[in-house]
Amino acid sequence: MLAQTAIPPRHPDVVMKLARMGSFHQSRLSFMRVLLRRMKDEIWRFDRPVFDVDAKGVGVAVYSAHGPDRSYSLIAFAHDLPPDMRSDRVIATAWDATFTLFDGVPTQADIERLAANVPLQEAGRVSEKELSVSRANRSVRLWEYVVDTLSKGQQPDAAKIADVGYLMRTTAVYGSGKLGAADRELTCDRPEFLAPFQIEMLSVFLTRNFVMDMVEHIAQMRAPDTAVKMVPDLRRGFGIGNSTGLGMAPYLINHPVLLNNWITARETALARVRSVGQAKLETIAEFKTLVKRAIKSAEIWHSEHPIQVRKLADLRGDLGKLQDWISENDLTEDQPWNRLWLWAEEALTLEGQEQLFSLLLEPHGALIDDLGNTMHADETPAALIDGRMSLEQLKTQTKLVHGWAITTDWSQRSADENVWYTSEEKLEPRLGSRYEEDLEPYELPLCPARDAARMYADILTSDAETVGGFLQQHPEHRHIARRVQIAGRFPYAEIRDNTVSDKVLPIDLLRAKLAMFGATYFDPRSDRWVRINMFQHAPLPDEFATSDADGWTLPSLEEDLK
Amino acid sequence: MSWSLIEVEALAKKAAKGAGYSWGEAEDAARAVRWLEARGLGGAAALAAHLTGGGKGSCPIWKGIAVSDGVEDATTVDPDTLDQPLLFLPFADWAGAGQETAQRMGITICDAQVRSYTDTGTMNVLGKFAHKTYAPSTEESRTLGAGAGLSDND
Numbered sequence: 001m002l003a004q005t006a007i008p009p010r011h012p013d014v015v016m017k018l019a020r021m022g023s024f025h026q027s028r029l030s031f032m033r034v035l036l037r038r039m040k041d042e043i044w045r046f047d048r049p050v051f052d053v054d055a056k057g058v059g060v061a062v063y064s065a066h067g068p069d070r071s072y073s074l075i076a077f078a079h080d081l082p083p084d085m086r087s088d089r090v091i092a093t094a095w096d097a098t099f100t101l102f103d104g105v106p107t108q109a110d111i112e113r114l115a116a117n118v119p120l121q122e123a124g125r126v127s128e129k130e131l132s133v134s135r136a137n138r139s140v141r142l143w144e145y146v147v148d149t150l151s152k153g154q155q156p157d158a159a160k161i162a163d164v165g166y167l168m169r170t171t172a173v174y175g176s177g178k179l180g181a182a183d184r185e186l187t188c189d190r191p192e193f194l195a196p197f198q199i200e201m202l203s204v205f206l207t208r209n210f211v212m213d214m215v216e217h218i219a220q221m222r223a224p225d226t227a228v229k230m231v232p233d234l235r236r237g238f239g240i241g242n243s244t245g246l247g248m249a250p251y252l253i254n255h256p257v258l259l260n261n262w263i264t265a266r267e268t269a270l271a272r273v274r275s276v277g278q279a280k281l282e283t284i285a286e287f288k289t290l291v292k293r294a295i296k297s298a299e300i301w302h303s304e305h306p307i308q309v310r311k312l313a314d315l316r317g318d319l320g321k322l323q324d325w326i327s328e329n330d331l332t333e334d335q336p337w338n339r340l341w342l343w344a345e346e347a348l349t350l351e352g353q354e355q356l357f358s359l360l361l362e363p364h365g366a367l368i369d370d371l372g373n374t375m376h377a378d379e380t381p382a383a384l385i386d387g388r389m390s391l392e393q394l395k396t397q398t399k400l401v402h403g404w405a406i407t408t409d410w411s412q413r414s415a416d417e418n419v420w421y422t423s424e425e426k427l428e429p430r431l432g433s434r435y436e437e438d439l440e441p442y443e444l445p446l447c448p449a450r451d452a453a454r455m456y457a458d459i460l461t462s463d464a465e466t467v468g469g470f471l472q473q474h475p476e477h478r479h480i481a482r483r484v485q486i487a488g489r490f491p492y493a494e495i496r497d498n499t500v501s502d503k504v505l506p507i508d509l510l511r512a513k514l515a516m517f518g519a520t521y522f523d524p525r526s527d528r529w530v531r532i533n534m535f536q537h538a539p540l541p542d543e544f545a546t547s548d549a550d551g552w553t554l555p556s557l558e559e560d561l562k
Numbered sequence: 563m564s565w566s567l568i569e570v571e572a573l574a575k576k577a578a579k580g581a582g583y584s585w586g587e588a589e590d591a592a593r594a595v596r597w598l599e600a601r602g603l604g605g606a607a608a609l610a611a612h613l614t615g616g617g618k619g620s621c622p623i624w625k626g627i628a629v630s631d632g633v634e635d636a637t638t639v640d641p642d643t644l645d646q647p648l649l650f651l652p653f654a655d656w657a658g659a660g661q662e663t664a665q666r667m668g669i670t671i672c673d674a675q676v677r678s679y680t681d682t683g684t685m686n687v688l689g690k691f692a693h694k695t696y697a698p699s700t701e702e703s704r705t706l707g708a709g710a711g712l713s714d715n716d
Binding site: 087125127385422439445468476525 | 584631677693695699703704706707715
């Protein structure tokens with residue numbers, strides 16, 4: 001159990017709304033931040049036992065990370081992809097590069113086995129020695145420019161790099177037993193993989209190293225006499241991009257206990273900071289610098305999508321107001337961060353509030369970083385329905401969690417316009433219209449609010465005494481009954497919003513999860529897929545020993561550089 | 563060939579749903595299959611046989627649910643009256659009667675496996691039922707379903 005704080009965590013009715021979750025920012029508790037802090041603390045070593053890539057960029061490379069007890073290796077297969085086959089969608093069948101994270105350091109036989117499978121992605125098979133499978137495509141905008149510049153002996157232009165921010169973007173990173181890889185249960189008792197998604201984040205971190213080596217290698221092969229390597233300051237400016245679509249959206253709904261534990265950690269962290277009675281002068285100074293850096297970050301954050309354009313305008317306006325408030329108000333006494341927070345709840349938009357959330361956590365590592373170890377979940381016990389619970393109690397819990405949904409008129413088309421489904425085409429997850437397409441028979445159970453309202457109506461007319469008895473009468477409610485029982489025990493388990501309405505924005509779900517990963521610069525490309533950047537400005541493995549594991553997520557101020 | 567346990571569980575869930583169980587029932591059927599596979603017992607094959615039909619006896623999933631929900635007492639259920647009684651065992655275990663039910667069925671429960679060694683034929687049978695949960699791909703679905711938006715190759 002987590003210790004009580006003077007200021008309680010926010011109520012789930014406030015936090016678990018799609019619009020707010022769609023405004024989350026990365027924070028100290030994001031999974032890539034947790035990973036880098038651990039690797040820094042434990043003095044992980046990195047090397048590259050294999051780099052066998054030809055002039056066309058075809059071949060294999062291995063990047064190993066050595067922790068205190070175990071080693072892990074990214075095996076990268078580089079391909080020569082015809083441009084017309086390049087697509088970030090799930091339905092793609094070929095990529096510029098494909099990867100697996102191997103448990104240990106692979107032998108030549110391992111590499112050969114994997115060379116026959118990993119490039120096929122979903123059509124291949126891996127084993128319990130592999131922990132993830134992923135793929136990436138080049139940024140057409142930046143790749144050729146950087147190769148060309150380096151091959152001529154010049155450095156790429158910093159502004160052009162900043163414009164895109166990555167040379168390759170991953171289009172799927174599969175972990176946890178997908179395609180035959182090791183189940184999470186096989187590795188979750190290792191301390192380095194206790195926090196969620198550490199395997200996937202490590203894979204992406206090593207992928208970044210591979211991509212930087214590849215671009216320099218190809219430039220070198222093109223013009224061996226003139227080519228140069230990139231200077232470290234520019235190298236660090238490249239993250240790994242990512243395109244994420246609907247495949248990720250159901251995850252948060254399908255893992256209610258895990259979602260609860262993520263949000264509980266976040267909300268506990270905020271409550272701890274708000275409960276601080278007196279702030280230290282150095283913390284205040286650091287916070288003020290962070291606000292300036294956030295202003296700079298909001299300036300360079302671009303998107304063409306109208307929704308994000310509006311949100312960015314909100315964010316920039318909010319940060320201006322925040323800047324004013326902190327220059328006009330004393331931040332030393334009388335629960336200063338709480339006073340700031342209460343002001344922000346009234347004065348700022350959701351985008352600004354959630355950015356402030358992240359900024360408040362940043363200088364308080366000593367107070368909150370332990371929460372990084374509370375975000376995992378064993379979801380097995382919670383999955384068991386308590387059939388002996390009284391039906392009255394289930395009714396009460398349903399009202400508590402889904403009160404608004406019970407009073408919603410679900411016969412209105414606007415309330416349930418959308419259907420989540422899986423297409424038979426490469427099993428791509430999709431969203432479609434209930435009323436325009438024949439999709440309802442294939443609907444996935446991703447609308448807890450509507451399902452809870454339906455169950456509630458049947459509870460009212462049931463003569464059953466217990467949940468078990470009720471579910472004998474209504475087996476169709478078994479899925480949502482389980483969820484409501486979980487939400488009764490885990491307050492942040494359920495998204496308290498409509499996930500099938502005509503206004504639902506799947507990108508809100510994507511952003512919430514990607515912010516938990518540690519992604520930055522969300523750039524929606526439609527209402528259902530988004531581009532992001534990962535690890536941009538983070539130290540690369542070869543400079544890890546001499547760099548800060550934190551502090552890289554916001555751009556530095558110019559005066560810092562002088 | 564071996565499978566991760568989550569692969570077998572995920573396919574079993576969709577297969578049970580495709581065969582006509584509700585999502586909630588399918589979740590429990592899939593958890594039962596995983597429970598069995600993790601103990602080296604052929605849960606996936608039992609589900610494939612049960613869904614394919616032709617077996618005699620009552621539904622082991624419905625009976626299992628009644629027992630794990632506390633509606634019926636596990637000790638009053640005669641496994642011989644069930645189709646594919648193996649599928650009933652995990653539910654009995656969740657109700658606290660795993661050992662004695664296994665004994666009555668002549669099964670020894672061991673807790674060892676981290677992989678499933680289900681044969682490909684069984685997975686193909688489950689895959690056929692699972693396929694019924696996938697929407698046919700139409701041009702409209704391909705264009706709109708995952709979000710057209712801006713170019714994904716730039």
